[in-house]
Amino acid sequence: MTVKEDGVATTKRRTTRGKAASAQVEVGKDQLLEFYREMLTIRRFEEKAGQLYGMGLIGGFCHLYIGQEAVVVGIQAAQEPQDTVITGYRDHGHMIACHMDPKGVMAELTGREGGYSGGKGGSMHMFSREKNFFGGHGIVGSQVSLGTGLGFAHKYNEDGGVAVVYFGDGAANQGQVYESFNMAALWKLPVVYVIENNKYGMGTSVARASAKPDLHERGYAYGIPGKQADGMNVVSAYEAAQEALGHARSGEGPFILEMETYRYRGHSMSDPAKYRSKEEVSSYREKQDPIEQVKKMLVDGGHASEDDLKSIDKEIRALINEAAEFAQESPEPDPSELFTDVLREA
DSSP states (O other): OEEOTTSOEEEEEEOTTSOEEEEEEEEOHHHHHHHHHHHHHHHHHHHHHHHHHHTTOSOSOOOOOTTOHHHHHHHHHHOOTTOEEEOOSOOHHHHHHTTOOHHHHHHHHTTOTTSTTTTSSGGGOOOBTTTTBOOOOSSTTHHHHHHHHHHHHHHHHTOOOOEEEEEETTGGGOHHHHHHHHHHHHTTOOEEEEEEEOSEETTEEHHHHOSSOOGGGTTGGGTOOEEEEETTOHHHHHHHHHHHHHHIIIIIOOEEEEEEOOOSSOSSTTOOOTTSOHHHHHHHHHHHOHHHHHHHHHHHTTSOOHHHHHHHHHHHHHHHHHHHHHHHHSOOOOGGGGGSSSOOOO
């Protein structure tokens, strides 16, 4: 990825085997500002969620997305309205990127009636059919099989949609993932499998858990092309997503995107993350932070001043504070809700 003097970010397209191609993707001022706003919204939302968890207002597990914002924002920007999204338990960022209301997301985190799942799903189990978001899922790798089913639905309905299926480097070693790869390749399903490689499956590094850590190559045995991209750079993520989505949408079958990224916090709020050094985390924050990279593009390109960006940050902080207030003011579900949504009669 290069940045011209006028501040336009340009990325050379690469083939699935890493050879440079002639086509380029250009991202101008408006797109960069949108990237900045969306990533910052996710960052501020997650920071506030961490605060509420510390105050005891969020129960159960809570997995924050801080540091990985460029992945979902870049991919979402390349999607079309009919596309569907499904992910694992580190899901709040995906919800915000799908334009789900931060109020409803925060209310669900706090187990309130105003949440997307009526306060019964919590951090890992929110859904929005309206936004084509088919949930976060707590069982490692389970969403891959379900997402493959979404791809089947797109093909069956001939709606031109693609299922975007997110999972992590830890889930990449689950058996059901490869059963799904085989089926998707066999039927040429429109699925993009996004592996968010944040270097650690819970507390175990990729190098210790995967015999071959090049995760984008995991589909080669089934004829599924793959690509590795910089998941800390939103422009690179956007460019890679265009290639992957274009492949799947054209009828060529599934595509695997390995997005190399990094989470700044522990695996969950209960994880002190002692398995990695402070220097390692600081290095990513200082040298590769996705939001700071876009901020630099905007300022250096003359598209926005420091004051302009501070104003955006102030606006977003107010939005997230409002969401937190809504969540705390929303009532808890009525006890009778324990008996709803547990059985659907056909």
